Amino acid sequence: MEWLASLSAVPQALVATLFTYGVTALGAGTVFFFKSINRKVLDAMLGFAGGVMIAASFWSLLAPSIELSESMGGIPWIPAVLGFLLGGLFLRVVDRLLPHLHIEYDRSEAEGIKTNWQRSILLVLAITLHNIPEGLAVGVGFGAVAAGIPSAGLAGAVALAIGIGLQNFPEGAAVSIPLRRDGLTRRKAFWYGQLSGIVEPFAGVAGAALVTVMHPILPYALAFAAGAMIYVVAEEVIPESRREGNEHIATLGLMLGFAVMMTLDVALG
Numbered sequence: 001m002e003w004l005a006s007l008s009a010v011p012q013a014l015v016a017t018l019f020t021y022g023v024t025a026l027g028a029g030t031v032f033f034f035k036s037i038n039r040k041v042l043d044a045m046l047g048f049a050g051g052v053m054i055a056a057s058f059w060s061l062l063a064p065s066i067e068l069s070e071s072m073g074g075i076p077w078i079p080a081v082l083g084f085l086l087g088g089l090f091l092r093v094v095d096r097l098l099p100h101l102h103i104e105y106d107r108s109e110a111e112g113i114k115t116n117w118q119r120s121i122l123l124v125l126a127i128t129l130h131n132i133p134e135g136l137a138v139g140v141g142f143g144a145v146a147a148g149i150p151s152a153g154l155a156g157a158v159a160l161a162i163g164i165g166l167q168n169f170p171e172g173a174a175v176s177i178p179l180r181r182d183g184l185t186r187r188k189a190f191w192y193g194q195l196s197g198i199v200e201p202f203a204g205v206a207g208a209a210l211v212t213v214m215h216p217i218l219p220y221a222l223a224f225a226a227g228a229m230i231y232v233v234a235e236e237v238i239p240e241s242r243r244e245g246n247e248h249i250a251t252l253g254l255m256l257g258f259a260v261m262m263t264l265d266v267a268l269g
Helices: 009-032 039-071 077-097 119-146 154-181 186-195 199-213 215-241 247-268
Strands: none
Touching (some): 009 119, 009 154, 039 077, 039 154, 039 215, 119 154, 215 247
């Protein structure tokens, strides 16, 4: 990890989010081996992804936000609350405006501004919506390390990237496999699946660069990323994982994902 420590926050965020993007592409690559995915398995993976995101929101983002705000002499809970709510509000606006279609939904159930875009594009945009806050979270996580927050060590930022990467694997598969089932070639299905994760390096670099240049906004940025991720979990991931009646499997997956992310953050951080 020494070579990573020698880099500044922005290159660190780039490397980390290229890793999370790579895991998305790896998940999308399952389309070369499978044409369908068992719904129970998918719901368990979605639950796992939700658990990772919930744990990361607190251990890697909200807790450092509160600690940093306190060390800066402010009222600790104000940046955490404001940033958290603004993150959710931002995703709400994007959710209303960005055309997207969730897994297994009919074309007529697309959300956002009405459009005639192909189903494949709408599926990619749905997962892209998930990946924006994930990339941002990794970026501001490395920005927190550069700021010298005691609870935000390099190992903790790496743990966050690993956790986000783990839950990106099913997201890549969740795009490519349904597209293959819809009749796209394996190569095209893989292309669209990996494309859903390409936004993460951009969001990660932007987040790290912003908090590096504007250090006072870091507590708000950390909480903003947490709020955006919790919005995605509550609005999209959990409802989707329970849509086909596999509530118990999805819940167990969520608890496992939370436990894994908590272990990574506490053990490595």
